[in-house]
Amino acid sequence: MSLRLSTVILPYRRWHEGGRSAWTRAEQLGFHTAYTYDHLSWRTFRDGPWFGAVPTLTAAAGVTDRLRLGTLVTSPNFRHPVTLAKELISLDDISGGRVTLGIGAGGSGFDATALGQEPWTPRERADRFAEFVPLLDRLLSEDAVSYEGDFYSAHEARNIPGCVQRPRLPFAVAATGPRGMRLAARFGQAWVTTGDPKLYENGTPEQSIQAIRGQAERLDDICAEVGRDMTDLDRVLLTGFTPDRVAPLQSLNAFVDFAGRHGELGFTEIVIHWPIPDSPFAADQKVFEQIAMEAPAQLR
Numbered sequence: 254m255s256l257r258l259s260t261v262i263l264p265y266r267r268w269h270e271g272g273r274s275a276w277t278r279a280e281q282l283g284f285h286t287a288y289t290y291d292h293l294s295w296r297t298f299r300d301g302p303w304f305g306a307v308p309t310l311t312a313a314a315g316v317t318d319r320l321r322l323g324t325l326v327t328s329p330n331f332r333h334p335v336t337l338a339k340e341l342i343s344l345d346d347i348s349g350g351r352v353t354l355g356i357g358a359g360g361s362g363f364d365a366t367a368l369g370q371e372p373w374t375p376r377e378r379a380d381r382f383a384e385f386v387p388l389l390d391r392l393l394s395e396d397a398v399s400y401e402g403d404f405y406s407a408h409e410a411r412n413i414p415g416c417v418q419r420p421r422l423p424f425a426v427a428a429t430g431p432r433g434m435r436l437a438a439r440f441g442q443a444w445v446t447t448g449d450p451k452l453y454e455n456g457t458p459e460q461s462i463q464a465i466r467g468q469a470e471r472l473d474d475i476c477a478e479v480g481r482d483m484t485d486l487d488r489v490l491l492t493g494f495t496p497d498r499v500a501p502l503q504s505l506n507a508f509v510d511f512a513g514r515h516g517e518l519g520f521t522e523i524v525i526h527w528p529i530p531d532s533p534f535a536a537d538q539k540v541f542e543q544i545a546m547e548a549p550a551q552l553r
Contacts, residue, residue, distance in 0.1 A: 328359030
């Protein structure tokens with residue numbers, strides 16, 4: 254299988270001031286999928302413009318034809334499965350069945366407290382995620398759902414006519430721990446990792462490769478435990494959070510080497526950030542576009 258190349262476009266620009274053009278250009282460049290972050294605000298972008306993920310993806314669906322669209326990632330931090338399912342079914346319909354839901358347990362950033370709650374502990378996030386994913390799976394697959402859980406409820410929630418993609422739109426589950434990986438193996442069409450966050454500041458690229466290899470091997474073991482064919486689960490690497498940072502985007506050769514080494518670990522999709530000047534994702538736009546156009550042929 255060839256290694257797919259995708260991008261993530263952060264929603265920090267007004268639609269008519271560069272927002273729209275990035276999505277249309279992503280399709281022109283041949284990216285497999287263009288994702289966006291589903292946050293209320295995020296890190297260094299907190300005090301600047303930041304737009305909602307679902308409206309952004311809806312607008313992107315209207316100006317593209319072939320490009321797949323998705324979140325990377327949505328989390329329970331401020332989402333409820335019942336309302337999220339309705340939005341996703343609508344987005345899948347508008348896009349003609351081009352949506353992938355990247356989904357994760359969430360973190361302790363701004364989203365964690367924006368609704369006035371105390372941030373959840375890692376255990377609490379994992380507990381909620383373990384209930385969130387199966388319920389969302391049902392809501393996107395069944396016409397009517399009733400459910401009473403520890404954290405979420407649904408009372409005769411209707412989702413007719415359901416997704417264009419059957420039995421539902423695909424899930425790309427972000428996880429590094431065993432509970433999240435088990436959810437990926439049970440409900441995911443893909444597994445997502447950003448590498449080992451403990452290595453970001455002081456680790457080396459070689460250490461990162463070893464850590465990611467370990468994650469992939471744990472996922473293999475979990476797939477075997479739950480009876481999931483590991484070859485049936487795509488593996489997605491969201492770049493920019495390993496010790497390499499933006500180094501793979503310095504040249505076509507640097508990226509092909511980086512992607513090839515991760516492809517050997519079984520990854521089927523590499524996601525690179527659309528360049529943002531004066532940010533952790535700063536990169537040369539011309540080199541970025543050269544990578545988009547030429548790297549996939551070298552990674553088959």
